[in-house]
Amino acid sequence: EDKVVQSPLSLVVHEGDTVTLNCSYEVTNFRSLLWYKQEKKAPTFLFMLTSSGIEKKSGRLSSILDKKELFSILNITATQTGDSAIYLCAVWGTSYGKLTFGQGTILTVHP
Amino acid sequence: DVKVTQSSRYLVKRTGEKVFLECVQDMDHENMFWYRQDPGLGLRLIYFSYDVKMKEKGDIPEGYSVSREKKERFSLILESASTNQTSMYLCASSWEGRWETQYFGPGTRLLVL
Numbered sequence: 001e002d003k004v005v006q007s008p009l010s011l012v013v014h015e016g017d018t019v020t021l022n023c024s025y026e027v028t029n030f031r032s033l034l035w036y037k038q039e040k041k042a043p044t045f046l047f048m049l050t051s052s053g054i055e056k057k058s059g060r061l062s063s064i065l066d067k068k069e070l071f072s073i074l075n076i077t078a079t080q081t082g083d084s085a086i087y088l089c090a091v092w093g094t095s096y097g098k099l100t101f102g103q104g105t106i107l108t109v110h111p
Numbered sequence: 112d113v114k115v116t117q118s119s120r121y122l123v124k125r126t127g128e129k130v131f132l133e134c135v136q137d138m139d140h141e142n143m144f145w146y147r148q149d150p151g152l153g154l155r156l157i158y159f160s161y162d163v164k165m166k167e168k169g170d171i172p173e174g175y176s177v178s179r180e181k182k183e184r185f186s187l188i189l190e191s192a193s194t195n196q197t198s199m200y201l202c203a204s205s206w207e208g209r210w211e212t213q214y215f216g217p218g219t220r221l222l223v224l
Contacts, residue, residue, distance in 0.1 A: 009151070032211050042115070042201070042215035043154075088153065092211040098169065099211060101146075101154040 002027045002093050006102035014110050017079050021105045023089030024071040033065055033072050034099070036088040043088055046074070079109045114138070115216035117202050123222045130189040132219050134202030140214075141207035143185035145169075145177060148199040148218070160185055161207070192223045 003026045013019055025033065032050045036043035047056045049065035049072060056063050060079075065072045076083055086106050090099040118133035134143065142161050146154040146169075156169030158177040166177050174196060178186045185204075189196055199220050203213040 004153075006153075034211060036215075041217045044215075045212065048211065090154075090211075098156055098159070099213065103151055103153040 002091065002098075002100040004089055004091050004100050004102035006087075006089050006105050008105060009103060010106040010108070012108045012110065013079055015080055017109075018075065018077045019079060019107060021074040021076075021087050021089075021107070022071060023073070023102055025089075025091045025100075025102075026070065027091045027093035027100065029093050030067065031092045034090045034092070035063055035072075035074050036090065038086040038088055038104070039084075046087075076107075079107075081109050081111055083107060084109045115202055115204055115214050117200075117216040117219050119219050120217060121220050121222075123224065124189075124192050125224050126193060128189075128192050128223075130192050130221065130223075132187040132189075132200055132202075132221070134185045134187070134204075134216055135183055136185075136202075136204040136214070136216075137183065138204065138206075138214070139182065140204035141182070142205045142210060142213075143179065144203040144205075144213060145175075145185065145187045146201045146203065147171070148201055154201065157187065192221075194223050197221060197223045 007022045035046040047063045052067040060077045063074045086104045089102040115136045144159040145157045160179045176188045202216040205213045
């Protein structure tokens with residue numbers, strides 16, 4: 001059975017801090033790993049990673065995948081209160097039509 | 112922009128009631144999904160559909176059924192609601208063959224009393 005574990009489950013920081021969110025996985029026939037951001041509404045897509053060692057970047061957010069060690073990290077630099085959200089990691093493996101999600105990391109950024 | 116809408120943001124029902132949650136997408140997506148989201152458990156797939164009238168069970172289909180009579184609409188049905196079905200329900204859709212790039216609706220928070 002495919003499994004995705006995120007850590008930490010929750011994190012409280014102050015504006016300007018840098019945070020690192022972790023996602024480890026056990027998936028048969030890995031195809032891709034995805035990060036989503038969820039505020040008080042629909043999860044929105046951040047990154048899709050398929051290859052090891054290639055950093056994806058969007059503004060202050062970046063992510064990288066290690067297929068040998070089976071994990072990914074999501075970095076957020078110079079955090080802002082608007083970064084407060086649940087960050088979801090999901091993996092697509094063999095299972096037809098199925099993304100396996102982690103528990104999510106709740107990030108709270110205080111002014 | 113892809114738009115996925117869900118019929119209600121909040122819903123309160125009583126144990127034993129039949130509950131319908133509706134999801135509509137406007138991008139002609141072939142695939143549609145229903146998830147439930149619970150604290151500490153993440154998103155878990157209930158059912159998905161890859162075409163009209165086609166459906167596949169996800170990880171936790173017990174107590175639920177689905178209907179897809181039209182391509183743009185995917186309904187989740189709780190035949191007899193129970194308190195352990197109190198949860199946030201998220202609908203998503205994607206293009207054929209693009210299972211991984213899913214677009215989510217805003218969610219329905221269901222409370223079963």
